[in-house]
Amino acid sequence: MNRFLSIAVVSLLMFFTSAGKTWALPDNKNLHHAVRDTMVEDIATEDATIDEIIQARENQKVKKEKIAYISQVTQYGFKNLFSPTGYNTALPYSTQINPNAISFTQDYMRVHGNYLQKMKGWGQPYFNLIENILQQYGLPKELKYIAVIESNLSTDATSPVGAGGPWQFMPYTAKNFGLTVNSxxxxxxxxxxxxxxxxxxxxxxxxEMHDWLLVMAAYNGGPGRVYNAIKKSGSRDFWQLQYYLPEESRTYVKRFIATQYIMEGSNNIDGSGDIAAFDEAMSRTTYGLSPTKNPYNTKPKLSAQQLVDVEVLPISGKYNSLVIAKNLSMDITTFNNYNPGFDQAMSTIGNFDLRLPPEKMQLFTANKYQILNECVQVLYNSTSIPSPTKTVYKRSAKKRA
Structure with a gap:
């Protein structure tokens, strides 16, 4: 089911009255259940499509639209591996590496940078083959770097515990996924x-995981250890649960991030993969700022009158500035003047003191759950912001005395 269509249907059923004349503020509990049920349905659709792709035989072809659908889903999960806001080809790579992996990447580049840069040349035929197959399954092509971490692209690689080949399969896992392993x-x-x-x-x-950070950890140490870490930490955020994982597994995720950066990102700095260039680039980024220069300690760019009239509301969640501005019929530049650094703060620290004019704050407060739902859907689908004509919320009518 189309995600936005399903949300639109739910919204119409819940918010539009039977008379078709007025909009009403929904019951928060019912809205929560509707959003949850819609998300559950989306996950069920993903899982069913993934099962179909996995179970298809080599001579069977899964419909292209299903591969495209899974490709869109997995690309969203893959973006979480790097920058909190997702990879943007228009920005320097050094500004987009996950801030939690910067220090590790610097050290990893010093040790392995030159070797990996050379692999970019001699390994190209292998990368081309792997990318082609990954895309047949709707998977991000960057997953090819798992084979780099596991075996340095070597078919002869064998681990001390018996894992073998470029993907370092154990015999029982290999057999489970259709490979023949015998004498x-x-x-x-x-x-x-x-x-x-x-x-x-x-x-x-x-x-199982619906998150590439957790998938990487599970590929290295097994799903059981990841679930155990989730249970002990009470979180599904890799950066929160990582220290409940074996050191090898938590390092594995960072090795992937660093490898991907060295293999693809260094050319966006100086083309050499030089660690000095990386350090210099990081010093110019938001994440490279010293603790005394808090990037989120910004002030609104408002007139004296606007500062007097502004209302402040602490919020948390996956809010998006463009979605909020659209639904409040507010110019994005004006919104950013009230709330500089909004998206960056929300994606990195998860909360923000939202500032709006009184009438806009009233409209936001009345519809914040619907707006949050749309923000989550936009993030989940990794799509552009919908047209303002698709979802425009009206202020609920005041009760008469």
Missing amino acids: FVDDRRDYYKSTHAASKYLLSLYK
Whole structure:
């Protein structure tokens, strides 16, 4: 089911009266259940599509629209691996690396940077093959770097515990995903077959975790250890639960981020992968600022009269400035003048003191749950902000005495 269509239907049923003349503020409990049920339905659709892709035989072709659908879903989850706001090709790579992985990436580049830069040349035929297969399963092409971390792209790689091939499959996992492993044949060493198996395995892990950070940890240490860390920490945020994981697993995620940065991002600095250039670039980014220069300690750019009239409301959640401005019929520049650094603060620290004129604050307060729902849907679908004509909320009518 189309996500935005489902939300629109729910919104119409809940907010538009039977007479068709007025809008009414919904009951918060009912809205919560409607949003939750819609999200559950979306997850169920994803899971069913993933199962169909995994179970399809080599001579069966899954419909292109289903592959495209899963590709859109997995790209969203993949973006969480790097910048909190998602990767933007128009911005320097150094400004988009996940802030929690900066220090690790600096150290990793010093040790492995030159070798990985050389691999970009001799490894290109392998990368082309892997990318082609990953995309057949709707997976982000950047997952090819798992094979770099696991084996340095070597088919002969064998771990001390018996994992083998470029994707370092254990025999029982390889067999579960259709590979033959015996005394005569070892499909783990076959690039084509093992990459198909790895794609299915990654999809199955994504179906369980719905977050690439957790998928990476599970690929390294197994899903059981990830679930145990979730239980102990009470969180599904990798950066919150990482220290409940084995050191190897939490380091694995950061190794992937660092490898991806070195292999693709360094050319956006100086083309050499030089750590000095990386350090200099990071010093110019928001995340490279010293603790005394808090990037979120910003003041609104308002006139004296606007400062007198402004109302402040602490909020938290996946709010998006463009969605809020659209639904309040507010110019985005004006919104940013009231709330500088809004999106960055919300994506990184998760809360913000929202500032609005009184009439706009009244409209936001009356419709904040609907607005939050739309923000979540936009983030979840990784799409552009819908047209203002699609969702415009009206202020609820005041009760007469």
